[in-house]
Amino acid sequence: MIKTIIFDLGAVLIDWNPIYMYRTIFADEQEMKNFLDHVTTSDWNEEQDAGRTLQEGTEWLVTKHPEHEANIRAFYGRWDEMLGEAIEGTVEIFRELKESGKYKIYALTNWSAETFPVAQKRFDFLGWFDGIVVSGTEKMRKPTPEFYHILLDRYDVNPAESLFIDDNYRNILAAEKLGINCIHFTSPEQLRSELDAKGLI
Incomplete structure (x- = not known):
């Protein structure tokens, strides 16, 4: 589950x-x-x-x-x-998942620690996460296995009970090697379809 x-x-x-x-x-x-x-x-x-x-x-x-x-x-x-702008279709999916109350929701992002605050000021939905792990702050990035482990260990996440969504297939492959379930993101429509097929939304 x-x-x-x-x-x-x-x-x-x-x-x-x-x-x-x-x-x-x-x-x-x-x-x-x-x-x-x-x-x-x-x-x-x-x-x-x-x-x-x-x-x-x-x-x-x-x-x-x-x-x-x-x-x-x-x-x-x-x-x-x-x-650019928020990808509204994905933000709406995020909103639905959050409001369902069924999941802890985190972000794992390759992003400079110096530029990330610009995004935080612009996008309110970044405040919806239960936690965000930023590569520039941790001084390591995807697809390094240790970077995924920072999130898994910090928030006591069981890989087998987690789902990772990323547009970069390199990062998906690295997550799968750690036993994390994955969806390779190509569009909000595709993401919604796959989440629905898994009974998650």
Whole structure:
């Protein structure tokens, strides 16, 4: 029986994408894509999610790509412009699960400790969770097994009685290896359908 539901945040409950900001800088879409793919890469960003400070990450990248300094500094200097809207379909599912009173509901998120407060101020539903584990605060991130264990141990969660929802299949595979039940998120509609099939909503 599922007693605990664990949500990822980005691309599941919150829409975040660097293109929202960088489209105001780059006139050429391909030039922007090349910059995001080869300069401010997801691997680089994940180092900040894992606890490296924004300043350290920025200065390291500027040293590596000095010709892109202004655009690199914009990444965190204008980070709030990358934050989109709540993914309302998933928020509504969260609301229903919360109001049912059947589950403890937590968040396990790869997110910089320095930028997470921006999201907390913007999205009231982040206050609905029974607990949130933020990678930047813990200085480790998904898919590291130890990061999942922080949540499991801190909140006394039985993996076999929990369900983890994440859009990144890499993170799903890591959770499954720990005995956690999972749904690989692709859309609110798909999530609702799978929760319904499991008798959870």
